[in-house]
Amino acid sequence: IQMTQSPSSLSASVGDRVTITCRASQSISSYVNWYQQKPGKAPKFLIYAASSLQSGVPSRFSGSGSGTDFTLTISSLQPEDFATYYCQQSYSTPPITFGQGTRLEIK
Amino acid sequence: QVQLVESGGGAVQPGGSLRLSCAASGVIFSTYGMHWVRQAPGKGLEWVAFIQYDGSNKYYADSVKGRFTISRDNSKNTVFLQMNSLRVEDTAVYYCAKAAKGPRLEPGDWFDPWGQGTLVTVSS
Secondary structure (H helix, E strand, O other): OOEEEEOOEEEEOOOOOEEEEEEEOOOOOOOEEEEEEOOOOOOEEEEEOOOEEOOOOOOOEEEEEEOOEEEEEEOOOOHHHOOEEEEEEOOOOOOOEEOOOEEEEEO | OOEEEEEOOEEEOOOOOEEEEEEEEOOOHHHOOEEEEEEOOOOOEEEEEEEOOOOOOEEEOOOOOOOEEEEEEOOOOEEEEEEOOOOHHHOEEEEEEEEOOOOOOOOOOOEEEEOOOEEEEEOO
């Protein structure tokens, strides 16, 4: 199953609302998870099952979707949110697959 | 608090071998499946392999099947990745990660937490 994220990169300002999209090549129910990765660091887990926030993740992060189309939304960007975001599916495993990543940059 | 610490990375020539280790603490290691995920320089994340809690089931990405072997020693809370016949395209940071849902590879599972990663460079 291929996961395609869009956009590949995005420029935004602090306080903006941003949405990242992930599309699966076939229906995967709600089996999508999201990660944040900062340069030189390991990925950090954010959201599971498309919309459930991991404990400790700020509520400005949210996820939605089912089937083939999923979104990660950050309601009001904070300086620490500038990073690369990845979606991941594990509906049909193996293999587990990731989207190619969306780089969120400061405008 | 779960901690994963990888080691064993380094530089190796094409065709060579390397063994990575990942030591876990703060978790009942023997009750969780474990993954290896890699990231080539400047590229995205690629799942590499998974091992079930007791080592009885193992799964691999097609790109490494037949060359890499995942194993674990539950008495030492450690998972390993033996990498043989290494290729230039295997150059990457290799992360170990715990399967969040539990002992087996399950639909919907995710990686949490991740280790800090260890760099493998394959070059002549």
